Amino acid sequence: MGAIQNKVVGPVSEELTLVQAAKRGDDSAFEELVRRYDRNVFRIAQHITQNREDAEDVVQEAFLKAYGNLAQFQEQSKFYTWLVRIAVNEALMKLRRRKPERTVSLDEDIKTEEDSLPREIADWSPNPEQQYTQSELREILSKTIQGLPPGFRTVFVLRDVEGLSTEETAAALELSVPAVKSRLLRARLQLRDRLGKYFQKSGNGNSKNRDATSGDGNQ
Amino acid sequence: MKCAEFLQELTNYLDGVLDDKTKVELENHLSWCHNCYVVCDTTKKTIEIYRDSQLYELPEDLRSRLRSAIMTKCQQHKKRGPQSV
Numbered sequence: 001m002g003a004i005q006n007k008v009v010g011p012v013s014e015e016l017t018l019v020q021a022a023k024r025g026d027d028s029a030f031e032e033l034v035r036r037y038d039r040n041v042f043r044i045a046q047h048i049t050q051n052r053e054d055a056e057d058v059v060q061e062a063f064l065k066a067y068g069n070l071a072q073f074q075e076q077s078k079f080y081t082w083l084v085r086i087a088v089n090e091a092l093m094k095l096r097r098r099k100p101e102r103t104v105s106l107d108e109d110i111k112t113e114e115d116s117l118p119r120e121i122a123d124w125s126p127n128p129e130q131q132y133t134q135s136e137l138r139e140i141l142s143k144t145i146q147g148l149p150p151g152f153r154t155v156f157v158l159r160d161v162e163g164l165s166t167e168e169t170a171a172a173l174e175l176s177v178p179a180v181k182s183r184l185l186r187a188r189l190q191l192r193d194r195l196g197k198y199f200q201k202s203g204n205g206n207s208k209n210r211d212a213t214s215g216d217g218n219q
Numbered sequence: 220m221k222c223a224e225f226l227q228e229l230t231n232y233l234d235g236v237l238d239d240k241t242k243v244e245l246e247n248h249l250s251w252c253h254n255c256y257v258v259c260d261t262t263k264k265t266i267e268i269y270r271d272s273q274l275y276e277l278p279e280d281l282r283s284r285l286r287s288a289i290m291t292k293c294q295q296h297k298k299r300g301p302q303s304v
Contacts, residue, residue: 001256056273188233195265
């Protein structure tokens with residue numbers, strides 16, 4: 001068993017060339033940056049807000065803010081990390097507006113270490129995701145990650161879905177590296193625990209045997 | 220290495236940033252502790268399933284609509300000056 005491989009977003013040097021051109025007023029260079037990162041920003045925003053319309057708003061607002069503040073971008077970090085930071089802040093603002101009864105912040109969710117201990121050890125079936133159709137799987141993954149507190153969810157999405165490094169995630173969320181690591185561990189273990197219900201081996205879980213004769217037209 | 224120590228190092232192990240000595244100790248632990256092996260394996264699968272899930276993909280039509288809205292707003296902003304964001 002080895003380490004997981006991260007996604008690579010795109011060459012940094014090209015990114016810098018585009019940013020510098022955009023700073024000089026070349027809108028087509030900025031549009032290229034939008035093209036390059038709009039899908040990432042949308043995913044992050046939808047993971048945080050759990051709402052598609054809000055995610056669409058966040059994409060627009062984040063890029064517009066980046067455009068308006070481009071002159072302030074110092075080029076010491078990657079443009080993408082800077083953009084993610086803007087997008088996360090916009091998304092958290094949306095979430096606060098939608099759930100005013102709860103204070104939403106990345107600093108919440110500090111619980112005892114016990115909540116990160118695995119509760120369910122049962123092994124999963126091989127290729128467990130293949131037990132479900134694509135849409136069922138998306139539903140399961142979406143429901144499961146939505147159950148995590150926003151602070152855990154955001155760290156997991158930036159690190160493991162979007163492939164930011166621990167340091168980039170810390171910079172984007174204005175958290176310390178140890179805080180990112182601790183949240184990431186807990187997020188990973190909690191997701192694993194919850195997915196076990198669908199993916200574990202024998203007949204204990206909710207996993208279904210799908211075959212052509214099941215007559216399940218519910219798709 | 221004990222199970223609690225394995226858990227402490229799990230994230231570093233999966234991220235490939237463990238030093239060689241700790242990595243050997245951890246893999247030695249995994250070779251005889253079935254529970255920790257399962258936790259490690261299924262945590263890795265969890266990450267891979269999410270990473271490959273294409274959850275919340277932006278459909279192309281919505282994508283181009285958003286992009287053109289963004290660029291229109293950017294141009295309006297340029298005309299109005301830097302106070303308008």
